[in-house]
Amino acid sequence: MSRRKRVLLTVASVLVVVIAGTLVYLTGPSPMDFAGGRRVALADYTAGDPTGVPAALAQETLIKKGEYLARAADCVECHTAKGGEEFAGGAPFALPFGTLYSTNITPDKRTGIGTYTDAEFIRAVRRGVRQDGARLYPAMSFASYRYMSDADVLAIKAYLFSLAPVDAPLLPATFGFPFNQRWAIAGWTMLFAPDERFEPNVDRSKEWNRGAYLAEALAHCGECHTPRNLAFALDNRKKFGGANTAGWRAYNISADQTTGIGAWADNDVIAYLRTGHASGHGSAGGPMAEAIDAGLRHLTQDDTQALLTYLRTVPATVEPDSAPIVTAAAPSLHKEGVNADERGKQIYAGACASCHDWSGESPLSPRATLTGARAVNDSQGANVAQMIIHGGHRTTPDGILEMPAFGHAYSDAEIAAVTNFVTGRFGGTAARLNDEDIARLRRESSAPP
Numbered sequence: 001m002s003r004r005k006r007v008l009l010t011v012a013s014v015l016v017v018v019i020a021g022t023l024v025y026l027t028g029p030s031p032m033d034f035a036g037g038r039r040v041a042l043a044d045y046t047a048g049d050p051t052g053v054p055a056a057l058a059q060e061t062l063i064k065k066g067e068y069l070a071r072a073a074d075c076v077e078c079h080t081a082k083g084g085e086e087f088a089g090g091a092p093f094a095l096p097f098g099t100l101y102s103t104n105i106t107p108d109k110r111t112g113i114g115t116y117t118d119a120e121f122i123r124a125v126r127r128g129v130r131q132d133g134a135r136l137y138p139a140m141s142f143a144s145y146r147y148m149s150d151a152d153v154l155a156i157k158a159y160l161f162s163l164a165p166v167d168a169p170l171l172p173a174t175f176g177f178p179f180n181q182r183w184a185i186a187g188w189t190m191l192f193a194p195d196e197r198f199e200p201n202v203d204r205s206k207e208w209n210r211g212a213y214l215a216e217a218l219a220h221c222g223e224c225h226t227p228r229n230l231a232f233a234l235d236n237r238k239k240f241g242g243a244n245t246a247g248w249r250a251y252n253i254s255a256d257q258t259t260g261i262g263a264w265a266d267n268d269v270i271a272y273l274r275t276g277h278a279s280g281h282g283s284a285g286g287p288m289a290e291a292i293d294a295g296l297r298h299l300t301q302d303d304t305q306a307l308l309t310y311l312r313t314v315p316a317t318v319e320p321d322s323a324p325i326v327t328a329a330a331p332s333l334h335k336e337g338v339n340a341d342e343r344g345k346q347i348y349a350g351a352c353a354s355c356h357d358w359s360g361e362s363p364l365s366p367r368a369t370l371t372g373a374r375a376v377n378d379s380q381g382a383n384v385a386q387m388i389i390h391g392g393h394r395t396t397p398d399g400i401l402e403m404p405a406f407g408h409a410y411s412d413a414e415i416a417a418v419t420n421f422v423t424g425r426f427g428g429t430a431a432r433l434n435d436e437d438i439a440r441l442r443r444e445s446s447a448p449p
Contacts, residue, residue, distance in 0.1 A: 028229070029236045031144075031216045034315055037203030042149065045200040050209040051149040051217075054300045066159030069152050072218040072303075073145070074295040075160075077287070079105050087160065088112075088168040092446045093139045094246065098175035099446075100139055108165035121157045122150060128189060135185035137173075138232060143193035144220035147213070192233035204313075211310025214303060219295065224250035224287065241317030247444030248286045249382045251374050256316040258324055259374075269308050273299075279366060280327060282373025285387045285403075286445075321379070323428040327372045329359040330425050337425055344421025347414055351406060352422070360426040368403075370426045378423070381431025385419040385441055412438035 032039070042051065053065045060068075070076070079102045081090035089104040107114040113121065116131055123129045128142035136142065145153075173180065198217050200209040215221045226234045227243040242252035242259065255262040261269055268278040276284035276292040284292055299307070331337040334349065337358075355368050360376070362368035370376050375383040391405030406415070412435035419438075424430025 028233075031222055031234070031236055031239065032201065032212055033236070034239060035201055035204060035212075035313060037201045039199035039201050041199060042197060045202065045209075047200070047202075047206045047209070050200055050206065050213045051152055051198065053155075054303050056300055056302070062155055062158045063162045064159075066155035066157070066162075068298070069218065070156045070159050071295045071298045072214060073148075073156065074219065074291050075105065075156070077290045077294050078102050078140075085166045085168065087163060088166040090168060090171055094444050094446050095139075097179045098173055100137055100173045100175070101171035102139075103170055104166060104168040105160055106163050106166040106168070107161045108167055111167055111169045112165060113160065114165060116157070118154055118157065122153050125153050125156075127195065128185065128193070135182040135189070137182075137185065138188065138193075141220045141223045142189075143234070144217060144223055146193055146196060147198040147217035149197065152218075188231065188233075192231065205309070207306045207309050208313065210303065211306035211308070214299075214307050215310050219291075219307070221253070225253050238317045240311075240314050242319055244382065246287060246446075247382065247441045248288075248386055249375075249378060249380060250288065251378075252317060252319055253311060254314045254317040255312065256318050256322075259319045259322040260316060261311065262316060266308060269311065270304055273297075273304055273307065277367045280372045282370075282375060283367045285375070285383060285392050286390065289392060323377070323379075325372060325374065325377045326426070326428045329361050329371045332357070332359040334358045338430070341417050341421040341424065341430070343414070344417035344419070347410065347418040348421055348425075351404075351409075352418070370422070373426075376423050377427040379427070379429040379431050381419045381423050381433050382441060384422050384431070385415055385433060385438055386445055388415050388418060389438075389442060390445070407442070411435070412442075 042049070053060070053068050057065060057068055076086055078091055079089050080086045081088070081092075081102075084090050085106070087104070087106050089102045091102040093100040093102070104112040106112040109115050113124075113131075116124070120131045124131070124136070124142075126142055126146045126148060128136040128138070128140055130136060178184070198213050201212070204212075222234050222236070222240065224245045225240045225243060226236060227238050227241060229235045240252065240254040240260075241256075243250050252260040254260040257263045264272075264278065264281065268281060272278040272281065272284065273292065273296050275297065276289050283289075296304075334345070334353070355364055356362050356370050360370035362370075375387070378384075387403060388410075389405065389407035391407075392403040410418070415438045416433040416435055419433050420431050
């Protein structure tokens with residue numbers, strides 16, 4: 001063999017090793033590998049089926065079962081546009097390379113899923129393939145839904161088919177080449193979402209396995225709370241360690257004591273999952289509030305407890321540059337405490353102080369208290385800024401909670417200033433946002449200018 005051929009063969013071998021190593025690294029562990037133990041096929045698990053609906057709903061109709069599972073899977077949140085018909089699609093997903101719109105999953109036969117067979121519906125939900133054979137983008141959580149059982153997918157189909165059909169054509173994605181080549185997603189799916197089902201862990205309790213099925217298959221917690229790698233696949237080496245999603249920060253829900261939920265009492269976690277508020281930790285906003293209102297709060301107490309049991313076993317992932325949460329109230333007088341951003345202070349005085357007080361402890365509702373909230377202790381400031389832009393309207397056990405939207409009232413520079421002030425006064429480290437950061441957050445969350 002000539003020297004030239006040997007060199008080419010060596011280079012080719014190195015490239016193959018590098019590419020193979022990169023793919024192995026990117027694929028990483030599966031979502032439940034952290035737990036160790038022995039997993040078996042669902043049919044071989046004898047401790048009780050962890051899939052389906054809880055025992056309290058075992059005698060309900062298929063449609064009622066499907067409704068419960070659809071809520072747990074949070075279908076309505078992604079498939080409903082703001083102000084639109086539920087499940088009729090059209091919700092925008094702003095991505096770096098364009099905007100994608102969710103599909104109509106009402107039983108309309110022209111624009112919805114009304115002509116889908118059982119097999120076609122299962123293929124769409126679990127494999128991300130539409131009736132016409134086109135691939136769905138991973139914004140559809142088929143990488144998590146692949147763990148669902150046939151029975152659960154078809155129960156959801158029965159529920160969706162019981163709804164009134166809505167004529168709502170699919171809005172085209174704005175992706176340019178090469179991101180508009182849907183066929184290429186087949187390779188991504190093969191690498192990062194192989195065709196597999198939920199396998200119970202025989203070395204864990206029945207409750208743990210139920211929680212795992214809820215978290216990984218139905219509620220797909222990792223799709224928002226686990227960071228993604230360069231291939232846009234979940235990086236389960238940092239499982240539930242927090243990620244930026246649609247312009248919001250989905251916070252660390254691992255066992256980390258500082259930025260995760262490791263220091264939360266069980267009752268606080270359960271309260272947050274069921275009501276969107278935990279005293280001393282803050283209230284949910286944005287996509288998390290929607291996920292709670294549309295889905296998690298409808299879980300039975302047993303299912304909420306199972307979800308907690310599973311979450312408690314997820315290893316701690318430490319976020320870089322994390323700092324202890326400030327739990328002490330700020331001074332009650334505006335002249336005291338951190339007032340680094342004078343412009344932000346002036347806006348806070350006029351628009352915020354009457355509800356949140358200068359101390360951060362709201363005189364109106366515990367849900368409006370800023371003291372101890374994760375959002376104000378996040379130096380990125382994204383969620384504080386998004387709440388100022390979008391506001392929030394929630395019906396809670398205490399009544400209606402209204403946070404006005406200031407996205408039209410204030411400029412990007414003004415929103416940046418008040419965000420920096422709020423995080424500096426009530427949190428550990430002030431954010432350092434500017435008008436360009438706020439403009440980006442608006443785009444990512446599809447907020448109005």
